[in-house]
């Protein structure tokens with residue numbers, strides 16, 4: 338059996354969260370290494386690409402959250418076998434990466450520059466992304482994004498929705514999802530009530 342360590346910020350969200358959820362749903366043992374922002378600063382130069390999440394698997398360090406989502410998702414039965422359904426799952430995961438990258442670019446800004454960049458993002462790219470995700474969910478039957486069941490795309494959606502509705506990003510209105518993509522709000526509630534997902538968060542809250 339492989340030894341697995343997932344390294345990421347100490348957040349119940351963000352790019353590592355779908356990986357943690359998949360491992361937990363599959364009952365796979367792993368070390369959930371959570372680091373503070375100052376610890377990340379110290380660790381950064383030792384990381385292969387200076388970013389997290391990374392997965393240490395049997396001593397080697399691997400990068401790229403969506404590749405990790407697919408790998409651990411396959412093992413958890415959360416990634417479609419069918420090529421088209423796999424594509425639908427992948428497209429959603431990559432669209433969410435577009436949103437994360439766009440938000441990441443505003444991270445170093447401050448004051449008026451931050452406000453202007455975030456407001457432009459909220460009314461521009463982010464709004465387009467949310468509307469597209471809403472359409473994809475509707476086209477897939479409004480319950481799950483692919484395979485008519487829970488997949489990594491749904492778990493990754495939790496990551497984006499949690500971030501956007503929590504107020505984590507100043508100047509991004511917390512009702513942006515409700516306004517641009519109302520189906521995603523009910524989708525988030527459905528995913529949160531999934532047995533494996535709710536068991537994970539119940540355990541986290543203990």
Ligand SMILES: N[C@@H](CCC(=O)N[C@@H](CS)C(=O)NCC(=O)O)C(=O)O
Nearest residue numbers: 351352387388389390400401402403
């Ligand atoms: N392409 C990478 C992106 C990873 C990434 O940008 N991670 C962010 C945190 S969510 C990070 O480490 N940012 C800090 C930095 O780049 O200095 C992936 O898919 O995992």
